[in-house]
Amino acid sequence: MRKKALIIGAAGFVGPYLAAACQKNLDADVIGTKLEREKLELNAAEGHRTEVLNLDIMDDKAVLALLDENRPQYIFHLAAQSSVAYSWKNPELTIDVNVKGALHLLEALRTLKEKDGYNPHVLMVGSSEEYGRPQTQDGRIDENHPVHPVNIYAATKACQNMLARIYAEAYSLNIVMTRSFNHIGPGQAPTFVVADFCQQVAKIERGEQEPVIRVGNLSAKRDFTDVRDVVNAYTALIEKGQRGETYNIGTGKPRAISEILDKVVAQSNVEIKVEVDSQKLRPVDVPIIDPNTVKLRSITDWQPRIGIMETIGDILEQWRVERTL
Numbered sequence: 001m002r003k004k005a006l007i008i009g010a011a012g013f014v015g016p017y018l019a020a021a022c023q024k025n026l027d028a029d030v031i032g033t034k035l036e037r038e039k040l041e042l043n044a045a046e047g048h049r050t051e052v053l054n055l056d057i058m059d060d061k062a063v064l065a066l067l068d069e070n071r072p073q074y075i076f077h078l079a080a081q082s083s084v085a086y087s088w089k090n091p092e093l094t095i096d097v098n099v100k101g102a103l104h105l106l107e108a109l110r111t112l113k114e115k116d117g118y119n120p121h122v123l124m125v126g127s128s129e130e131y132g133r134p135q136t137q138d139g140r141i142d143e144n145h146p147v148h149p150v151n152i153y154a155a156t157k158a159c160q161n162m163l164a165r166i167y168a169e170a171y172s173l174n175i176v177m178t179r180s181f182n183h184i185g186p187g188q189a190p191t192f193v194v195a196d197f198c199q200q201v202a203k204i205e206r207g208e209q210e211p212v213i214r215v216g217n218l219s220a221k222r223d224f225t226d227v228r229d230v231v232n233a234y235t236a237l238i239e240k241g242q243r244g245e246t247y248n249i250g251t252g253k254p255r256a257i258s259e260i261l262d263k264v265v266a267q268s269n270v271e272i273k274v275e276v277d278s279q280k281l282r283p284v285d286v287p288i289i290d291p292n293t294v295k296l297r298s299i300t301d302w303q304p305r306i307g308i309m310e311t312i313g314d315i316l317e318q319w320r321v322e323r324t325l
Helices: 015-025 060-070 084-089 091-116 152-171 193-205 227-240 257-266 294-299 308-321
Strands: 003-008 028-034 050-054 074-077 121-127 175-180 212-215 246-249 273-276
Touching: 003 015, 003 060, 015 028, 015 074, 015 227, 060 091, 074 091, 074 227, 084 091, 084 152, 091 121, 091 152, 121 152, 121 227, 152 175, 175 227, 193 212, 193 257, 193 308, 212 257, 227 246, 227 294, 246 294, 257 308
Parallel strands: 003 028, 003 074, 028 050, 074 121, 121 175, 175 246, 212 273
Antiparallel strands: none
């Protein structure tokens, strides 16, 4: 019988890409969860099945019941309030979803293992934001780098990571964790920088916005990986990652936001000016984040395959076709 992969929080940006990767890389049928108000369609590859179920991870009994009934061999925990900017505006919701929601999953796993030995492979997705300001001169960060969150979202993800490690060690649960650096691609909401730039360019090209892109801090350097590469790393890690360990996921090639903006504008067919918008500036921003991914590559054959220009071109084309997400 084919294995099952459960994606908790599949209605977000990454979910549909991960569902496709689970079918291709793990030969698994896919169950994706969403909130009742969210929309989600998962495409089934030939010979595979997909299913979409409603789940509120704030309901601990519902989380336990879903795992007990379906017994997936793989569980990917994506459910999160993932916007750094929004975490400043609504810290309580961010803590509820990212910390309490993760705890409900961990408790369900512990309960079922103690009940009858059920112990699936679990991937808890974290963030590079957990590291905060790099303590190295070149901004290079490996998994042993001290964790020092500088925003609410990062603090919740650091807490999730610590909880997952504790449960993995205390109860011998098959949990691995990631600290995923910025990932981008078609379908990402414009609350994230590359999608924001591309949406603005598409609006300018259609005459819906004056020929000015409004931006935040352009000097910050971030590592951008295509989401289609990221989900391949997730499926590799859930099989090959070591229990209780954390793995960086990124290209290892940080780029200034100004460089990303230049590449977006270069693919436009109109002249565009750039203006700084104070509303897009964060209370605290980290100047450079640069991942060391040796640990990931030492146990998998993963490497990023999609170049930045191809990714930007795909995002821009999506916004040219779709006016809203």
